Each structure stands twice: as structure tokens, then as C-alpha cells.
Amino acid sequence: MTAVFATMRTAFAEAWANRTAFWTQLAAMALNDIVWVVFWVLFFGKVGTVAGWDRSRVLLLLAVITTGAGIVLGLLSNARRIGQLVADGGIDAALALPVRTLPFLLVRRVDAVNFGDMLFGVTLFVVACSPTPQRAALYVIGSAAGALVLAGFLVLVGSIAFFTRRSEVGDLGFQAVLLLASYPVDIFSGITKTLLYTAIPAAFVSAVPAKLIDHVTPGRLAELLAAAAVFSCAAVVVFTMGLRRYTSSAIWTRA
């Protein structure tokens, strides 16, 4: 654990070294998120409600997903790059170290631009989502669980590269889960909706936590925590299985 924290500290120092770039990227991402708020305000200004979702509920969904995605893509930045690292032979450096490979890879790189997401998510929740002590606690639990589902899914699809030696599935999975999690899940129906609760768990990244904050039930909370546990465990298992097949490409610098 000490090695993992030390690695994370180094990654932070690396990102913080160029402070102008750090703050510029953070502000750019926050501005990017503000555009989505403008979109949803304009959209619901025009249509009122859609499939039970209105402006305030979608802003809550946006707060949850930006917080969760900010945690994963900011603090565990390599989660989205597992496929590329594997396909390029870029995890060699990690294998030579006396630490567990997956935790090391995940904390090795932090991405300043996604701290903007995290900061934006927290601000949006405080400003636009009627925070109370209970809602704030559920927001923390929901965002953390959503982040676990997202990190687990990204590692899972990235690890497919161990078996296929191509990283495109991981890239597409990354784009798909974030995109689908950015919209109210109830606009979908049938097979698509089922997929969002299973193969591409976008519903657990944003919509389920947002519903939990609005209306907490033990069943919904258990469902979310179970999804977080399942995707985290599946990620570790598939990554470990894939790592046994990994062959070096003698690249030492990309992890």
C-alpha cells in the first residue's frame, strides 16, 4: 500500500510541475461541462420533461457522472489506457517492480484535465442539486460506487487487448460507457436498456446513483453496491488472467 501511495504522490507531483498547464486544462474541462449544462437547460426549456426526467434530475445525473468520471479519469488515469499499454507492450516497466501490477498502473498517472470534471461535479451538486446532509452522503456513496463500476469496466474492456492484441475494443468501450451514462437511462427501452444495466453498465455509473440520491431504498443501494463489487472483481480477474499471457515488447517508458 505504501508503494501505491508513493507512486500516486509522484504522479501528482508530475501533474503539478507545470502549474499553468494544470490550471488551464482544469478550467477548459470545467468550461466543457458548463456547455453540457447549457444544453440540458435549453433542451428541457423546450420540452419540459422526458421519460420522467426533468432539468433538476438531469443536472443531478450530470453532477454524479462528472464526479465519478473525474475520480477515475483524473486519479486513475491509466484505467482508460490499459488496452493501449498492453497492445504496445507498455507495461514492462511495471512488471519489473516489487508491487502489484494493476494498482501500480492505475495510480501511476494522474490527469489534470479530469480534475476539472471532479471540481465541476461537486460545485454543480452544491449549487443546483438541493444538498442536504442525507443527499450529500448519498451523493458521495453514489459517486464513489459509480466510479468503481466505471474503473472496473474500463480495466475489463482494456484487458481484452491481452487476448486480441488490439486496443480498439477498450477505446470504444470507454467512449460508449461515458456517452451512454451522460443521458437519462429511461429514454431507452428493450434490449438497449438491458445492455445499460449489464454489458455496458452506464446506468450504474450515473442514473442509478442519481435516482438513489433522489429516492433512497435499501434495494437500490444494494443493487448499486453489488454492481460496483461485481465489476471491480471481474476487472481484477480478467486483468490477472490476461497478464499471464502478456509478452514483453521491451518498451519501458509508457506506464
Add this chain to the structure above:
Amino acid sequence: MSAWAPAAARSASRRAARDPIAVAVAVGFYAIVATVISTLWRTAATAHGGQVAGYTGVQLTWYLYFAEAAVTALQQRQIEMTGDDIVSGAIAVEMLRPVSVVGLRLATEFGRCLPRLAACTAIGLTLAWITSGPPVEVAALLLALPSLLLAVACNLAAQHAFAGAAFWVRDARSAWFLYQKLVFLLGAMLIPAEALPGWLHSAALALPFLAMAYVPARLAAGHLEPQLLLLQMGWLVVLGAAAVAVFAAGERRLQVVGG
């Protein structure tokens, strides 16, 4: 531009087509994005008497598949990639060639986009037809096809003009985020221009972004308005001239810095 521009575009197009997995990933991403956003708007139209901002659910579906195709056909991070080439000095090598740097880049990128554009359009046509029904006006839909090419050309020219700022600010990494959002909102990619509030609609009309997404989308939605193609051509001339001017000024500055 003489014969080298079409030759560069053809060559880039052939190279891009030889990587079917990259094209398939771009098309897969396009299919997901366009399906999600069109489902959202179609659901909204159904819930509100069948129309939003003067578009029916069917029209909105065709609108959004074409708006997305016009934008997804391009490299998302084109501004960042061009900016990196400027900042790293890699562009200095291109200045040794006896052709315009930005001209060759525009021709090459345009060619590279074509396989993705063709694939996205084919998939978009199929999905729009399956999810909502046949096109509202076939003649307008046919006009949307050349309009897609003009939209991509306008977008590329604007992105190069935007990325040229890297000659002065030495960083274009965050700029693509902001540019992309301008196309999303002021280009009416996510929300039809007619649904924008008055002040934002006026701003969109005064800026070039509508030429990059709205025009092919509006035509595909069944509005037979050929004058929109003239609007795109006008903006293409303006944006192309802006890109050439920015690069010409920047290249002089790069020589001073040393490349």
C-alpha cells in the same frame, strides 16, 4: 492549388481506407452517439404532441444522424494534433516542400476523412430509416450529400485556422474542447438551430459553425433549401482564407524562432 491537392487527398483517402478497423471504430462510435441523441429528441417529440421546434420525430431523427455524420467524420482532436506539430517544430519540415503547408494539410485531412464520412453516412441512412421511417423529402436528402462534403471542408479549414494560434500561444491541447462545444451548440449539432433561444440563434447565424453541422442536417430533415449550399461555399472561402492567412503569418514567426 493545382494537381497536388487532389492527388494528396486521394492518397490520404486510400491510406485511411486500408485501416478498416479504425474506420469501424469511428463508425461504431458514430452509431452509438447518433442513436442516443436521436432517441432523446424523438422521445421528446413523441411526448410533446409529435413536434419540437417545428421538427417531427422522423425529421429530428434524420437531422441528428446527418449532423453527427458531418462532425464524427473528422478527427476529434485535429486542433490538438495540428497544434502539437506546430509547437514541436515538426511543421518546419513541411515548409521545405514547394507547396502550401496548410493547403497540403487540408487536402490530406479531407482525403483522410472521406472513408469515415462515407461509412458514417451509409450507416446513418440505414439506422435513420430503420428507427424512424423513410426520408421526408428525397430531393433534399440528395442535396444533403454534397452538403456533408462542404461541411467537412468548412470544419477542417476552421480547425486549421484555430490551431494556427499555436504559432503564438505554443499550446493547443485544450482548445479542441472549446472548439468542439462551439460546433455542438452554435453549429446546432446537438440541438436544432430553431430550438435555440433568440440571442443564441442570432449568434449562431452570424458565425460559421452552422455550415459544419446544421446545413446537411436541415437538408436531410426534408427542407429543400438549396441556398444553404451557397452559405456553406461562402463560409468555405472565408475560413480557407483565414487558415491560409494564419499559417502564412505563423510560418514567418516560426522561422524567426528557429523551427
